[in-house]
Each structure stands twice: as structure tokens, then as C-alpha cells.
Amino acid sequence: MATSRTPRIDPLTLEVVELIGTVVTRYYDEYEQAAGKHTLTGAQARVLGLLSIEPMPMRRIAQKLKCEPSNVTGIVDRLEARGLVERRPDPADRRVKLAAPTELGARTARELRDGLDDFAREPLGELSRDERVALRDLLRRMLGAG
Amino acid sequence: MATSRTPRIDPLTLEVVELIGTVVTRYYDEYEQAAGKHTLTGAQARVLGLLSIEPMPMRRIAQKLKCEPSNVTGIVDRLEARGLVERRPDPADRRVKLAAPTELGARTARELRDGLDDFAREPLGELSRDERVALRDLLRRMLGAG
DNA sequence: TATTGTTATACTCTATAACTATA
DNA sequence: TATAGTTATAGAGTATAACAATA
Numbered sequence: 383m384a385t386s387r388t389p390r391i392d393p394l395t396l397e398v399v400e401l402i403g404t405v406v407t408r409y410y411d412e413y414e415q416a417a418g419k420h421t422l423t424g425a426q427a428r429v430l431g432l433l434s435i436e437p438m439p440m441r442r443i444a445q446k447l448k449c450e451p452s453n454v455t456g457i458v459d460r461l462e463a464r465g466l467v468e469r470r471p472d473p474a475d476r477r478v479k480l481a482a483p484t485e486l487g488a489r490t491a492r493e494l495r496d497g498l499d500d501f502a503r504e505p506l507g508e509l510s511r512d513e514r515v516a517l518r519d520l521l522r523r524m525l526g527a528g
Numbered sequence: 529m530a531t532s533r534t535p536r537i538d539p540l541t542l543e544v545v546e547l548i549g550t551v552v553t554r555y556y557d558e559y560e561q562a563a564g565k566h567t568l569t570g571a572q573a574r575v576l577g578l579l580s581i582e583p584m585p586m587r588r589i590a591q592k593l594k595c596e597p598s599n600v601t602g603i604v605d606r607l608e609a610r611g612l613v614e615r616r617p618d619p620a621d622r623r624v625k626l627a628a629p630t631e632l633g634a635r636t637a638r639e640l641r642d643g644l645d646d647f648a649r650e651p652l653g654e655l656s657r658d659e660r661v662a663l664r665d666l667l668r669r670m671l672g673a674g
Numbered sequence: 675t676a677t678t679g680t681t682a683t684a685c686t687c688t689a690t691a692a693c694t695a696t697a
Numbered sequence: 698t699a700t701a702g703t704t705a706t707a708g709a710g711t712a713t714a715a716c717a718a719t720a
Contacts, residue, residue: 518544595688603687
């Protein structure tokens with residue numbers, strides 16, 4: 383009997399998917415490595431990065447991380463224990479705790495962000511300015527306007 | 529005092545880095561989601577995917593995953609407990625155990641791989657064939673010959 | 675009643691160190 | 698003696714369920 387299978391994707395698309403997979407691995411590894419240089423885990427670095435843009439309630443961090451709110455408690459606990467983050471009361475709603483980076487946390491987040499420049503320099507450094515424009519436009523289209 | 533700072537990257541490169549970050553997040557989420565549909569963790573899905581290409585010693589799995597060999601024991605244990613993977617002796621070296629997918633494991637890996645096609649269809653589906661060729665060439669150059 | 679954050683629990687992944695059986 | 702795989706241990710992230718304080 384002929385089983386109804388998902389049509390195989392063409393070789394071109396397959397190669398692009400594989401290339402993207404390589405980029406994903408490389409990006410992820412560099413991120414973890416940059417975090418590790420500050421003795422931070424990936425999750426901690428992500429939360430610190432989020433808060434450095436804008437302080438936010440614990441609940442919202444969980445939404446951003448796509449994880450359960452109960453997990454955020456521990457991650458912020460560890461960041462707070464290291465003096466990188468602090469919990470502030472929300473004047474508007476006393477149930478809410480706003481997590482915000484300390485001075486040290488803000489500095490660490492900045493250094494972490496600079497670490498990502500390594501990624502920008504290395505693989506992206508292979509491309510000329512025109513090529514980067516082309517890549518930007520393709521990625522923009524791919525991810526849909528936004 | 530003028531602090532010697534890492535030179536800031538230009539806006540264009542920054543945007544490309546951010547776009548790649550978005551792709552990375554999306555790719556990762558889809559991978560975890562595809563794994564979850566088979567009640568597999570990301571690590572388990574990655575190992576199963578590796579072995580479906582080629583059976584290999586435990587040690588080599590650890591190298592591929594960039595983790596300690598001791599971790600692989602547990603991951604393969606769980607895959608084996610579910611009948612997706614089996615450990616075979618290596619005729620050439622009795623210290624070595626070759627991990628290989630079972631029939632069920634091979635089928636699961638295939639379905640998992642098809643799940644990645646979702647990624648190929650969605651964001652990549654936005655691009656025409658010519659655009660995909662352009663993206664492929666840019667990624668190839670970026671990742672260096674490859 | 676509903677919501678925010680937390681605690682308690684259990685599972686997985688991770689690294690480190692010590693062990694075993696081979697080589 | 699060196700290597701492959703394992704075990705033991707501890708820390709971190711994750712989900713689920715139940716709880717206190719507040720809305």
C-alpha cells in the first residue's frame with residue numbers, strides 16, 4: 383500500500399536548512415561561551431540580558447523565556463545572590479515583584495552583549511557590506527516584515 | 529579618563545546579528561517542539577538523530593554533543609529503556625560500546641527529521657527559489673567554504 | 675475568585691571525580 | 698599506563714501542584 387508521506391523537500395531547501403542548523407549551533411555555542419566567561423549559565427545570561435533592556439515582573443520573564451514562572455524564582459535567586467539583580471516592589475500592584483539589574487548587573491550585561499560581537503566579527507566578517515545588506519534583506523523577508 | 533572600549537559594531541551588522549538571533553530562537557523552539565511531540569528531550573532527540581546517520585561509540589557521541597562522556601550514559605540509558613537505541617559490542621575493541629538505533633528508533637528519527645521540514649516550509653517558504661539560492665550562497669561564504 | 679510569586683517535588687542535563695574492564 | 702564506559706555526586710533548568718499574599 384502506498385503510504386501517504388510528507389513530500390521530501392528539495393535538495394536546495396535541505397541545504398539551506400542544514401546551513402541554518404550550523405549557524406544555530408555556532409551562535410548557541412558562542413552565547414554559552416560568552417556567558418561562561420562571566421560564570422553565568424545560559425538561562426541566567428538570557429534573563430540578565432532581558433532585564434538590562436527593561437526591568438519586568440517575574441511573570442513576564444517566564445513568558446519571554448517560554449518557561450513556567452516557578453523556574454524564574456530560582457534563576458533570579460541566583461542572580462540576586464551574586465548581586466547582579468534585585469527585586470523591587472511594584473507600587474501599582476503589591477503582588478508583583480519587579481526584577482531589575484543592579485549597577486554590576488548592568489555592566490555585566492553590557493560586557494555580555496559585547497561578547498556577542500565576537501560572533502558578528504567572525505562569521506559575519508567573511509561577508510562584504512553589500513553581502514550583509516543582501517543577507518539582512520533575505521532574513522527580513524524570511525521572518526516576515528517585522 | 530577615556531576607557532579603551534570594544535569598538536561598537538555598525539547598525540547594519542547589528543541588525544543582521546539580531547535577525548540571526550531570531551532565527552536561532554525560532555529554529556531551537558521548533559526543534560524542541562518536534563522532540564516533545566515524541567516525548568523526547570532535546571538532548572535525546574539530538575543523540576537519536578546522530579545515531580540514525582551512523583552508529584557510534586559512546587565517547588564519540590559526547591564529542592559531537594560537546595559534553596562529558598558520563599552524561600551520554602544517562603541519555604542513552606533513557607533511549608534504550610524506551611527501545612529506541614541499543615548498545616552493541618565493538619568486535620575490534622571490547623572496551624567500546626556502539627550505540628545504534630533500533631528499528632523503532634530509526635523510524636522515530638525519520639519522523640523527527642520530517643518535523644524539521646516544518647521549519648523549512650514556514651520561514652523558508654517565504655523565499656523564492658532564487659532567494660534561497662542567494663541565501664545558501666551567503667551562508668556558505670559566511671561559514672567558510674564548508 | 676483570580677492572579678503573583680513562591681515552595682515542594684521530581685526528572686533531565688551538566689561537570690567532576692573515582693571506579694571497572696579492557697587495551 | 699592509558700582508554701572506554703560507568704557510577705556517584707552535586708548544581709542547574711524544567712514542569713507540576715499546592716500555597717500565601719494581594720487584587
